[in-house]
Amino acid sequence: MNYERIKEKLNILADAAKYDVSCSSSGSNRKNKTNGLGNAEGIGICHSYTPDGRCVSLLKILLTNYCIYDCAYCVTRISNDIKRAAFKVQEVVDLTINFYRRNYIEGLFLSSGIFKSPDHTMERLIQVAKKLRLEENFNGYIHLKSIPGASDELMYEAGLYADRLSVNIEIPTKEGLKLLAPDKNRKDFLQPMNKVKNEIQKYKSERKLIKSTPKYAPAGQSTQMIVGATNETDAEVMYTATYLYKKYNMKRVYYSGYIPISYDSRLPAIGTEVPMLRENRLYQTDWLLRFYGFSIEELLNKNHPNLDSDIDPKLSWALRNLHHFPIDINKSDKQLLARVPGLGMKSVYKILHGRKYRKLNWEHLQKMGVALNRAKYFITCDSRNFETKDYTPAQIKYKILSTSQTKYKNTLSQQLNLFG
Structure with a gap:
């Protein structure tokens, strides 16, 4: 050879x-x-x-x-x-x-x-x-x-x-x-x-x-x-x-x-x-x-032929369909929970399991790994409700992106300090 x-x-x-x-x-x-x-x-x-x-x-x-x-x-x-x-x-x-x-x-x-x-x-x-x-x-x-x-x-x-x-x-x-x-x-x-x-x-x-x-x-x-x-x-x-x-x-x-x-x-x-x-x-x-559980027509259609570059498809859909929100974490079915930005399927199953034993509040959701910086604008639970009616889609988008950028900067700063 x-x-x-x-x-x-x-x-x-x-x-x-x-x-x-x-x-x-x-x-x-x-x-x-x-x-x-x-x-x-x-x-x-x-x-x-x-x-x-x-x-x-x-x-x-x-x-x-x-x-x-x-x-x-x-x-x-x-x-x-x-x-x-x-x-x-x-x-x-x-x-x-x-x-x-x-x-x-x-x-x-x-x-x-x-x-x-x-x-x-x-x-x-x-x-x-x-x-x-x-x-x-x-x-x-x-x-x-x-x-x-x-x-x-x-x-x-x-x-x-x-x-x-x-x-x-x-x-x-x-x-x-x-x-x-x-x-x-x-x-x-x-x-x-x-x-x-x-x-x-x-x-x-x-x-x-x-x-x-x-x-x-x-x-x-x-x-x-x-x-x-x-x-x-x-x-x-x-x-x-x-x-x-x-x-x-x-x-x-x-x-x-x-x-x-x-x-x-x-x-x-x-x-x-x-x-x-x-x-x-x-x-x-x-x-x-x-x-x-999404259909293609919900995410992409004649009125929305291309995906947003600055936000993910689920958040984009939620902001275009605010009339579906907020939903009650302790009452909504699996399909509705899966449509909440910040909720992955693992979190959805944790919520469905956990609420069998008691009503869930913000603290419980945070321990379950729910991304509350996103989800809080679209849900209510067994705590003081986070009111969304005063926010427009543009305002919610701005707040979420601002929070994400701040979190990224803080994480980067912490990493740099480890090598400083």
Whole structure:
């Protein structure tokens, strides 16, 4: 093995893979029962955080950065003058095993540029996963980035060896995709998603009857959208995400702010990167839709097509709907409590549990971890009521932002004093 050449390939193809952010905790339960290598149970992906706060590691690379397409937003586009490289199937297998043995990684995230054809590329990705599972007895986490346009047969085979599959939708709107990637067709992205969804449902049904049914993509599927390469609104981004969640049972939709990589008149100018704050607001909205009972129309619509940059989506909604507030902490149901700014779902459950034994007051709420600097404008409890009727939405917003800035300055001052 030419180690210098392998190292060079690794530098090139790991760097090219950094633009793909669709990584999460595995959610898989592939156990190691055969004295093999690795164990995906409870283990996630490189440089990502699991729901319980653990940071996990992954070998995240492209099989190759050669590509037959010329998508304007992609660093591996055929017209880009970049250094190209390609791994052999066995090289990726060896790297994964060697890195795992050295405790560098807990799994593999493998993507690729498209060379020759979607099916040819997908076959190579599957070969890597198949060799790891069958020849190396590797039971760690494997996430394969499925290739748009790959056949149903290959998508089925991929799910037998990978814990998670994903097909990046890439651009949120059909019009944006047609503008920036005219050689690609939206249906080529949706067809593999549909196949994976159907096979997962089939596996779950058969598993109830036959326990020995081979696992199929036990960690589900995810996708990623590039935000800001076209002029789509936040509403268009989130409406697409909502559709993907409902139609294809996505585990996660990821939002990646476009990073200008080369000049193209169809793209934003170099140096005008999408603010990370926009990504953050999209993820917050995603969370509200999936776990807090909000509908997309409540958060984003024709009258409010973009998210506020200075306040989070829940606070923005509350200020636009003050007629729903204040609510009584000791009487309101879970759905109403979840809509109060400053109340996370953990706090909501604590409130529902605690009020079974006594009426809750401000002191109780503070001990529960409720962010009273926000919540107090929208709730009442078993204490002197905090009157909100005298405040306009603009005044409440100003007070909350002022309090947050003061708290931040005090925290920063305390930290600086520790080193002073």
